[in-house]
Amino acid sequence: RKEVEQDPGPFNVPEGATVAFNCTYSNSASQSFFWYRQDCRKEPKLLMSVYSSGNEDGRFTAQLNRASQYISLLIRDSKLSDSATYLCVVNRRPGNTPLVFGKGTRLSVIA
Amino acid sequence: DAGITQSPRYKITETGRQVTLMCHQTWSHSYMFWYRQDLGHGLRLIYYSAAADITDKGEVPDGYVVSRSKTENFPLTLESATRSQTSVYFCASTWGRSYNSPLHFGNGTRLTVT
Numbered sequence: 001r002k003e004v005e006q007d008p009g010p011f012n013v014p015e016g017a018t019v020a021f022n023c024t025y026s027n028s029a030s031q032s033f034f035w036y037r038q039d040c041r042k043e044p045k046l047l048m049s050v051y052s053s054g055n056e057d058g059r060f061t062a063q064l065n066r067a068s069q070y071i072s073l074l075i076r077d078s079k080l081s082d083s084a085t086y087l088c089v090v091n092r093r094p095g096n097t098p099l100v101f102g103k104g105t106r107l108s109v110i111a
Numbered sequence: 112d113a114g115i116t117q118s119p120r121y122k123i124t125e126t127g128r129q130v131t132l133m134c135h136q137t138w139s140h141s142y143m144f145w146y147r148q149d150l151g152h153g154l155r156l157i158y159y160s161a162a163a164d165i166t167d168k169g170e171v172p173d174g175y176v177v178s179r180s181k182t183e184n185f186p187l188t189l190e191s192a193t194r195s196q197t198s199v200y201f202c203a204s205t206w207g208r209s210y211n212s213p214l215h216f217g218n219g220t221r222l223t224v225t
Contacts, residue, residue, distance in 0.1 A: 032211040043201055043216035044154070087154070091211035098144065098169065098210045103153035 002026065004102040006088050012108045017078050021105045023088030024070045031094055033064055035073050036087040038104065044087055047073075078109045114138070117202050117217035125225055130189045132220045134202030142205045143185040144214065145169075145177065147198040154201065159210065160185055192224045 006023045013019045025033075033050035048055065050062040050071050061074040071090075075082055088102035115136040124130050136143065145157040156169030158177040166177050174196060176188045189196055199221050203214040 034213055043218050044214075045216070046213045049213065096209045096211065098156055098159050099214065100156070101146075101154040103151070 003092060003100050004088055004090050006086075006102040006105045008103060008105060010106040010108055012110055013078055014110055015078055015080060017109075018074065018076045019078055019107065020072055020074045021086055021088075021107075022070050022072050023090075023102055023105075024068075025088075025090045026069070027090075027093060028066070028069060029094040030090045030092070032089075032091040032099065033062075033071050034089040034099070035060075035062060035071075036089055036101070038085045038087055040084075044101075047086070075107075078107075080109050080111060083107055083109045115202060115204055115215060115217040117200075117220050119220060120218070121221045123223045123225060124192050126192060126194060128192050130192050130222065132187045132189075132200055132202075132222070134185045134187070134217060136183055136185075136202075136204045138204065138206065139182055140204035140206055140215075141182070142207070142210055142212070143179070144203045144205075145175075145185070145187045146201045146203065147171065147196075148201060148219075149198050157187065157200075161210070189222075192222075194224050196222065197224045198222060 035047040036044040037047045038044040054063045059076045063072045085104040085106045087104045092100045118133045144159045146154045160166045160179045202217040205212040
């Protein structure tokens with residue numbers, strides 16, 4: 001199993017739709033989870049951290065399922081400006097170790 | 112808010128040449144990282160550093176050298192560039208107290224090796 005796996009997409013959705021991405025990780029002891037957003041030819045930017053109890057930031061909701069080792073990102077009421085690649089990020093091993101990035105899921109929101 | 116800056120933004124070099132990519136941050140962050148991003152591979156960690164004079168290898172360190180004599184600078188050197196090192200290189204740092212705190216990225220260097 002790869003360390004971090006994501007469906008590459010693309011996900012093509014109409015404006016206003018709800019879309020969900022999942023990401024699976026291999027190390028059951030991983031502790032740090034994030035979603036990043038990357039626009040075409042730009043640097044990745046932190047979208048949100050993912051907490052054990054789940055968390056929400058406006059139209060974005062992140063969930064963690066430790067039993068099944070996946071995290072999810074839900075985007076409600078999609079906007080054209082949400083079109084980007086979404087990267088799942090996990091720490092590789094417990095303790096003070098660098099983060100590992102998934103290859104990303106591409107989202108296109110269509111008018 | 113100068114943040115983290117990379118230079119050059121674009122670089123074309125020939126196989127066998129030595130190339131240095133610069134990374135400078137103004138936040139005095141302890142932790143700094145170099146990633147490369149390629150189609151089909153995503154972001155892969157090259158080297159990372161916890162502080163001045165402390166560096167460690169990441170997933171793909173072969174062919175690269177780093178140094179960190181000052182907290183704010185973390186240059187990446189390709190000792191003898193190869194075509195397989197054509198990529199987008201991102202430097203990052205974190206305001207957190209550990210390697211697995213959220214990262215803040217520079218805007219990247221696009222390197223082409225001919």
